[in-house]
Amino acid sequence: MTSLDIAFMTVLWNRILERFDKTSVKLQEKSLDLSVAVKLLKSLREYIGSIRNNFNDIEKVALSLSKVISKKYNTEKKRKIIRKLTPDEMIRNEEETNFSGQEKFRVETFIVIMDKLDICLLKRLEQYNDLDRKFGFLVYFKSMTEKEIVDMAKYLGKIYPDDLDCDIFPEEMIHFTKLVDEQDEEGKIKMLPALKCLQIIHDNKLNSVFPNVEVAYRLYLCLPVANCSAERAFSKLKRVKNELRSTMKNPRLNTLS
Template sequence: MTSLDIAFMTVLWNRILERFDKTSVKLQEKSLDLSVAVKLLKSLREYIGSIRNNFNDIEKVALSLSKVISKKLEQYNDLDRKFGFLTYFKSITEKEIVDMAKNLGKIYPDDLDCDIFPEEMIHFTKLVDEQDEEGKIKMPSALKCLQIIHDNKLNSVFRNVEVAYRLYLCLPVANCSAERAFSKLKRVKDELRSTMKNPRLNALSLMTIERSLLKEINTDEIIVKFQKKKRK
């Protein structure tokens, strides 16, 4: 099926199933009157019949949705081109691994050492082969690879590889998971704000008392240094 076909069927079935769901929930109510139930089912039948006359409207929505899907797919493909080798390294050559690792290192120069990361990655693929002596794992997941590093306490040996996998695993596949994460983060922030301890209060007091000196400090410089600091 093409992306337009998928979009068309998505719009069509979303309309139909949404009405079926609401009707089904209503029909399960103990207090529902029989005559109301009959009318509800008849109206649902009429609604399904009326959809046949609205295909042009559905097609317009489907075209719009298809464009959105195509754009999202392009973004996912772009991310896969950057990070994909972290999971399908067993099916590509060492040269391809090195090239892709170098490319990822250039994209994230503050997090990955472009000179060391490619060789680290090759070394890590050999370690995965050693871990899988029976050859059962054809395509290890990113999470499995990260677990191998952590379970064997090899963070210092594969520092760049470990960071690369963390970057990859932090990418939200679905928008809803990201929204839930930010929602949870907001709750954590609120909790932290409501339990402000003495050290922070003392620091804030000192900053207020010495505000004239604080104004002379170049905070932009500090922020830039913090941004350039590599994640460990």
């Protein structure tokens, strides 16, 4: 436990996992808005980028954990191994790059971890960004021009032609933004949550006035925020009805459950 490598990784993973845990808990809330999820993941990715640039600061914290922690990395304590060239290998005029213990740990361990985390977050963000491009105007319309709102409404209408009327929906959306502006006389609101917008329609019984707008918000709010590919399946049938037990009847399935 006196190894600097272990102390460094302890500090690093404590910071990373604490932020990932808080974000993960928030992402699993039933009432979470998709736009908030996008912001959370983008900010988490930026946070990972800031840690990547703070190697020396993390090292200082690791050294301050205890007086018995070694000030050298494990690779600095090992004898340098010089590989003997075989006869069929070309003689190298230039020596191989030799990193110090600190630089070797930074390049081969620290940077690898941070880049892998960044790639994984980016992969997950791609799905959120795609949905945010389609539905984002429903939340950020306060900071958009009328032309931008109309264009995005037409785009969404083409994606869901069976649910939204492409000819009427853009005009409905403009009308709805004017209604919201009337309630925000001071103009302080820059972003209005989708659930709040839907509540405005329902509380004032405006379903018949904004039918397409209501459907658009319902579509948006029904989108699942969690997109983990490894989430546990809670289906009893999926657990017990496999290729070996495909002929189970209801009584036995009920007993197993």
